[in-house]
Amino acid sequence: MYLIRLAFRPWRMAPGTQxxxxxxxxxxxxxxxxxLWAYFTISxxxxxxxxxxxxxxYFEQNMNTSQEGDIVRSIQSVVGSGVELxxxxxxxxxxxxxxxxxxxxxxxxxxxxxxxxxxxKFVSVSGDIPQxxxxxIESIPLVSHVETSVDRYKPIIKLFSLIKVASGWVSITxxxxxxxxxxxxxxxxxxxxxxxxxxxxxxxxxxxxxSLPGIFSGASTGFLAGLISGVLWIFTFPFxxxxxxxVSPLLSDIALPLYSVAFYQIVIATLLGSVxxxxxxxxxxxxx
Amino acid sequence: MITLKNVTKSYQNGHKxxxxxxxxxxxxxxxxxLGGSGAGKSTLLKxxxxxxxxxxxxxxxxxxxxDRVPPLTMKAIRRMVGYIPQQINLIEDLTVFExxxxxxxxxxRGGSGTERKKKVELALEKxxxxxxxxxxxxxxxxxxxxxxxxxxxxxxxxxxxxxxEPTGAQDREHAWAIMDLLGAFSQTGKTVIVATHDxxxxxxxxxxxxxxxxxxxxxxxxxxxx
Numbered sequence: 001m002y003l004i005r006l007a008f009r010p011w012r013m014a015p016g017t018q019x020x021x022x023x024x025x026x027x028x029x030x031x032x033x034x035x036l037w038a039y040f041t042i043s044x045x046x047x048x049x050x051x052x053x054x055x056x057x058y059f060e061q062n063m064n065t066s067q068e069g070d071i072v073r074s075i076q077s078v079v080g081s082g083v084e085l086x087x088x089x090x091x092x093x094x095x096x097x098x099x100x101x102x103x104x105x106x107x108x109x110x111x112x113x114x115x116x117x118x119x120x121k122f123v124s125v126s127g128d129i130p131q132x133x134x135x136x137i138e139s140i141p142l143v144s145h146v147e148t149s150v151d152r153y154k155p156i157i158k159l160f161s162l163i164k165v166a167s168g169w170v171s172i173t174x175x176x177x178x179x180x181x182x183x184x185x186x187x188x189x190x191x192x193x194x195x196x197x198x199x200x201x202x203x204x205x206x207x208x209x210x211s212l213p214g215i216f217s218g219a220s221t222g223f224l225a226g227l228i229s230g231v232l233w234i235f236t237f238p239f240x241x242x243x244x245x246x247v248s249p250l251l252s253d254i255a256l257p258l259y260s261v262a263f264y265q266i267v268i269a270t271l272l273g274s275v276x277x278x279x280x281x282x283x284x285x286x287x288x
Numbered sequence: 289m290i291t292l293k294n295v296t297k298s299y300q301n302g303h304k305x306x307x308x309x310x311x312x313x314x315x316x317x318x319x320x321x322l323g324g325s326g327a328g329k330s331t332l333l334k335x336x337x338x339x340x341x342x343x344x345x346x347x348x349x350x351x352x353x354x355d356r357v358p359p360l361t362m363k364a365i366r367r368m369v370g371y372i373p374q375q376i377n378l379i380e381d382l383t384v385f386e387x388x389x390x391x392x393x394x395x396x397r398g399g400s401g402t403e404r405k406k407k408v409e410l411a412l413e414k415x416x417x418x419x420x421x422x423x424x425x426x427x428x429x430x431x432x433x434x435x436x437x438x439x440x441x442x443x444x445x446x447x448x449x450x451x452x453e454p455t456g457a458q459d460r461e462h463a464w465a466i467m468d469l470l471g472a473f474s475q476t477g478k479t480v481i482v483a484t485h486d487x488x489x490x491x492x493x494x495x496x497x498x499x500x501x502x503x504x505x506x507x508x509x510x511x512x513x514x
Contacts, residue, residue, distance in 0.1 A: 002379070002382055002386055002390055005381055005382070006379065006381065009381055012381075196379045198377065199377055199378075199379060200394060201366075202337070202339060202371055202373075203366060203367070203390075203394040203395065203444075204363045204365075204366035204367035204394055204395060204396075205363075205394045206363060209394070
């Protein structure tokens with residue numbers, strides 16, 4: 001009990017410094033956690049994007065509307081109902097090239113009704129499509145040929161891996177900033193009770209007793225920083241994650257841990273505080 | 289019990305405070321360390337209390353060379369020593385009772401909680417501090433703080449008491465009470481060393497003296513005459 005009171009001496013002697021530093025530590029821990037979350041969340045999203053592909057099945061040109069419907073149903077049954085499937089007619093094709101290739105569109109329109117026999121009719125299937133499904137689509141009658149775009153998201157995947165690496169480094173750097181700041185605070189704090197530690201040493205107190213005020217001081221500061229970070233996480237993370245998801249539908253499946261992360265922040269910060277507190281106690285007291 | 293063999297203490301600036309000091313003190317002996325201000329009395333006591341180490345020579349307590357003793361034995365030795373430093377160094381956030389109680393606890397002595405409480409209260413009574421036992425030490429006067437430091441040392445019933453100017457901040461009445469207490473302590477077989485510059489004290493309670501002159505010690509025997 002005496003040792004705990006000693007550990008809280010800095011809070012009595014210099015409350016402003018303690019409060020300000022603890023708030024800063026809480027903020028640093030929050031951002032460190034955020035980038036760590038980004039690091040671990042990006043991998044499954046990138047993996048999903050990596051598997052994502054568009055398979056285009058082109059129809060034979062000389063077939064009627066009812067045959068087209070049959071092919072679409074056949075493809076849907078092969079890929080399953082959960083996979084997105086879209087049919088592009090010549091009219092839709094012309095509409096799609098309107099902006100990018102206006103001159104080509106004008107030329108095609110001069111063909112009149114013949115345009116239907118010139119322009120390709122195709123079905124696009126997007127999703128995680130195994131090779132066996134692609135082979136099945138190829139074997140459907142009146143499907144002339146099939147193209148896949150496995151590398152469609154290659155630049156995005158590269159960007160994701162870059163963000164992942166950067167997030168990891170930022171997270172580690174912030175963790176070091178957290179530890180260094182905590183250590184610095186605790187070393188300053190120990191000056192408030194180092195005389196008392198000398199008294200303990202002189203009276204024959206053992207190493208643990210000498211270190212306990214430092215451990216308590218570190219654990220309490222760590223706990224408060226973790227609490228601040230956890231509260232920040234609970235109140236701001238839903239907004240941040242919503243903003244991130246709104247950037248792209250590709251990010252719609254990202255993990256959204258809320259209370260578990262807040263809990264871990266408190267536990268880990270308290271443990272780190274205890275360890276840093278122990279280290280900050282080394283060499284305290286001037287007697288041999 | 290306490291042996292200093294050819295002990296020299298110099299500080300980093302090269303100033304030699306103690307020069308080839310020899311002292312041998314047996315169980316139950318009482319020694320005054322005399323000398324002017326800056327003569328090295330406190331340094332000598334710091335060496336004996338294991339707070340500092342000698343530059344040269346050997347300091348032995350209970351037969352152990354303090355420079356060679358393993359940490360665990362050093363802690364055990366410290367638990368058998370009651371040191372009253374000149375810089376009182378109380379734990380200011382704690383009450384008078386708690387400061388004294390902590391000393392007993394760190395010495396791993398005193399038995400059960402109730403026994404410890406009784407011992408602390410007895411020590412405080414002896415030093416006329418029982419009425420202030422709940423006071424936070426920050427608000428104590430210099431004399432009161434010094435008496436708390438003495439209570440803190442004697443409560444653990446140490447084998448050796450080392451007191452650096454224990455009456456420096458006391459009025460005469462309290463000074464005599466403290467010296468009587470230390471004198472009674474030595475009569476129970478404990479070894480006591482008191483550094484003082486007050487000749488009145490040494491005249492009243494006559495014991496062996498070690499006078500520091502130019503860093504050297506001259507030992508004089510005196511008769512007990514209370």
